[in-house]
Amino acid sequence: ALLQGKAKRRQWLLLRPSPRPSWSSSSPLPAWPPPWTPGSGPCSGLPPTPRSTATRLRPRRWVRRLHCTRTTLINDHACLFLVMLMYRACVLAGGACGYDITAGYGADTAALSSTLFLDGYGCGTCYQIRCVKATACYRGSPVITVTATNLCPPNWAQDTNNGGWCNPPRTHFDLAIPAFKKMADWHAGIVPVMYRRVPCMRKGGIRFAFQGNPHWLLVYVTNVGGAGDVGEMWVKGGGGMGWLRMSHNWGASYQAFGQLGGQALSFKLTSYTTGLTIVAADAAPASWSIGLTYQARANFK
Numbered sequence: 285a286l287l288q289g290k291a292k293r294r295q296w297l298l299l300r301p302s303p304r305p306s307w308s309s310s311s312p313l314p315a316w317p318p319p320w321t322p323g324s325g326p327c328s329g330l331p332p333t334p335r336s337t338a339t340r341l342r343p344r345r346w347v348r349r350l351h352c353t354r355t356t357l358i359n360d361h362a363c364l365f366l367v368m369l370m371y372r373a374c375v376l377a378g379g380a381c382g383y384d385i386t387a388g389y390g391a392d393t394a395a396l397s398s399t400l401f402l403d404g405y406g407c408g409t410c411y412q413i414r415c416v417k418a419t420a421c422y423r424g425s426p427v428i429t430v431t432a433t434n435l436c437p438p439n440w441a442q443d444t445n446n447g448g449w450c451n452p453p454r455t456h457f458d459l460a461i462p463a464f465k466k467m468a469d470w471h472a473g474i475v476p477v478m479y480r481r482v483p484c485m486r487k488g489g490i491r492f493a494f495q496g497n498p499h500w501l502l503v504y505v506t507n508v509g510g511a512g513d514v515g516e517m518w519v520k521g522g523g524g525m526g527w528l529r530m531s532h533n534w535g536a537s538y539q540a541f542g543q544l545g546g547q548a549l550s551f552k553l554t555s556y557t558t559g560l561t562i563v564a565a566d567a568a569p570a571s572w573s574i575g576l577t578y579q580a581r582a583n584f585k
Contacts (some may be wrong), residue, residue: 289561304408312397312415312536317420325415326539329332330451330471331420334585339579340556347433350577352545353544372480376437377425379395379433379434379435379493380395380401380404380407380434380435380534380535381404381408381432381433381435381535382407382504382534382535382536382537383407383433383504383506383536384494386504386505386577387433387491387493387507388491388506388507389506390433391460391461391462391463392428392430392431392460392462392466393430393431393432393433393434393459393460393463394411394413394430394431394432394433394457394458394459394460394463395432395433395434395435395436395457395458396432396434396435396455396456396457396458397435397436397438397449397450397451397454397455397456397457398435398437398450399452399453399454399455399456400432400455400456400457401432401435401436401510403558404532404534404535404536405514405515405532405556406513407432407513407535408432408433408484408505408506408508408512408513408514408536409431409432409481409484409512409513409557410429410430410431410432410481410484410485410512411429411430411432411457411480411482411569412427412428412429412478412479412480412482413427413428413429413430413457413459413467413477413478413479414426414427414428414467414477414478414479415467415468415475415476415477416476416477416478417477418468418470418475419470419472419474420469420471420472420475421467421468421475422467422468424450424471425467426466426467427467428463429482430457430459430463431484431512432512434458435449436449436456436457436458437450438450438451438452439451448538450460452545457477457479464553482495483509483510483511483512484508484509484510484511484512485509486508486583487507488507488511488579488583489507489508489567489579489580489581489582489583490505490506490507490508490509490551490553490567490579490580490582490583490584491505491507491577491578491579491580492504492505492551492564492567492568492574492577492578492580493505493506493577494568494573494574494575494576494577494578495574495575496538496539496574497542497574498543498545499542499543500539500540500541501519501539501540501541501542501544502533502537502538502539503517503519503530503537503538503539503540503551504535504537505517505536505537505538505553505558506536506577507528507579507583508553508561508583508584509536509573509583509584509585510555510558510560510583510584510585511555511556511557511558511584512557513556513557514536514553514554514555514556515554515555515556515557515559516529516553516554516556517529517530517532517538517551517552517553518530518551518552518553519540519549519550519551519552520549520550520551520552521544521547521548521549522547522548522549522550522566522570523547525547527552528540528542542584545572546570547570548566548567548568548569548572549566549567549568550563550564550565550566550567551567551571551580552561552564555584558584562583562584563582563583564580564581564582565580565581565582567579567580
């Protein structure tokens with residue numbers, strides 16, 4: 285009962301509505317921040333906010349050794365963001381976005397703090413990150429591109445600047461080890477970085493992974509191009525029915541209640557960031573089955 289209660293509370297937290305970005309939906313992509321701007325705070329001329337961090341996904345047995353906190357980095361580089369390495373098993377178990385290894389995002393992934401995760405609407409978004417002003421940074425500050433695939437939950441028992449890296453309103457990235465190794469020596473544990481949001485470059489169409497039962501269809505959406513996110517979704521069967529609005533379940537999944545079996549399914553999707561809408565016609569054949577993934581021809585640019 286206790287576990288069920290926690291699960292319901294977690295689902296409620298993920299289903300809370302989030303404010304939409306303020307940029308115009310008329311442009312194909314939002315006006316991304318200027319190259320390598322550290323965001324709000326003393327460097328941007330905006331009101332100061334708690335500095336961001338990012339963590340690397342790593343085995344839980346390493347967590348205690350991880351918190352050799354680099355407070356000097358935080359204090360000396362107030363205008364920079366931090367990336368810290370942690371590796372958790374949940375990266376292979378779907379995480380808060382529901383992606384599994386078939387999603388195709390590989391190891392260049394990151395878990396986001398709730399400020400960026402946006403109750404699941406941040407799933408699938410893409411960021412460029414580079415290490416700066418640290419001895420652990422590789423020469424030339426190589427740039428890595430990661431996809432948001434998980435949530436880095438708050439740790440209210442720790443101070444925001446000392447262990448509670450994912451506490452809101454801090455923006456934070458929890459990087460997988462292979463991604464971190466591309467820009468810095470992973471033994472450093474934590475290094476200052478700068479980041480920016482970028483369009484997602486995907487090959488092929490959007491993928492739809494089906495779960496549920498004959499009366500309830502749960503669809504996980506992956507391989508989304510453009511802004512990488514999905515804000516609204518509809519489904520239409522081939523039996524002459526109109527568009528049926530799907531509700532956001534959690535992470536990158538949307539659900540519909542009804543008898544949809546035996547019909548070819550089309551999907552209509554609206555990007556959470558840009559507001560652009562596309563139609564993935566006949567994405568799944570009439571013989572579709574629960575447990576399978578279907579790829580459409582359409583995708584955001």
